[in-house]
Amino acid sequence: MNNIKGKIGKNCKIGEGAIIDEFVEIGDNCIIDPYAVITGYTKIGNNNHIFSHAVIGSIPQDLKYNGEKTYLVIGDNNKIREFTLINPGTQGGGGVTKIGNNNLLMGYVHVAHDVIIGNNCILANAATLAGHVVLENNVVIGGMTPIHQFVKIGEFAMIAGASALSQDIPPYCLAEGNRAKLRGLNITGLRRKLENRNDIDELKKAYKELFESGKSLKDVAKKILENNHNKYVKHLCEFVLNSKRGIPYVRKM
Incomplete structure (x- = not known):
């Protein structure tokens, strides 16, 4: 028997034992599997599939x-x-957790309060996002990976499973380890997404200058921005300059 009090869109399928509380809004063509719980002031768009025993919108663990x-x-x-x-x-973190479109959150994933997740991200089993974490678009997080609060991960970054993150990971990069360090560019991901191979070549040069020159990271980023107007390189350098938690790269002397 279901306990459905919220606003449900057209053509939705609600499984046995699902709970949907009164302030919940669910769009069209969604599937809510048996014994899922959706509560709080939660708004869900169209064409989502929420599997059994997921708990969506329960109060923050803060x-x-x-x-x-x-x-x-x-x-x-x-x-x-x-x-x-x-x-x-939470009130202190802006009051809203946001998840974009076309994301896959595998089993036992935890998304804490005030997290922002973009589009086309994959979080493998038991990935754990603490409060205020930000994921840009097309991020892949390996399984069993905890991410410290306030960490930001740039677009097309890929984090190996069983890593642990306490610092920001720039866009287009690979990271691995406990604590995670940069391991190069996500070349495979970039080749799948970027049609212009020149963009990848420019990112390779920028990565080498930033993280392998042994020079001050922010000084190098500023210099690259003065001379390189490629939009992907610009985003990489601006991310580095705006990082609040620092970048976990191995500085070469």
Whole structure:
């Protein structure tokens, strides 16, 4: 028997034992499998599939949370697998957790309060995002990987399984280890996504200058920005300059 109180869109399929609380809004063509729980001020878009025993919108695991009205917003075409836990935002963190479109969250993934996830991301089994983490588009996180609060991961970055992140990972990069370090560019991912091979060549040169020259990271980033107007290189350098937690690269002398 279902307990459905929220607003449900057209052509949705709700499994036996699912709980959908009164302030929940679900778009069209969604599948909610048996015994999933969707609660809180949660808004879910179209064509999402939420699998059995996922818990979506339960209160943040933050001791500062005091019952204030905060939100969880999920876009379209996402797959949220079994036993995934996603919390809404907190008043101190902006009040909203956001997940974009076309993402895959595998089993036992945890998305904490005030996290922002872009589009086309894959989080493998038991990846754990602490509060305020930001993932840009097309990020891949390996299984059993915890990510420290306030860490930011750039687009097309790929994190190896069983890593542990405490610093920012720039776009287009590979990272691995506990604590994770940069291991090069995500060449395979870039080749799949970028049609212009010149963009990849420019990123290779910029990566080498930034992380293998032995010079000050931010000084090199500023210099590259003065001379290179490739949009991907620009995003890489601006990410480095704006990093709050630092970049975990091995500085060569």
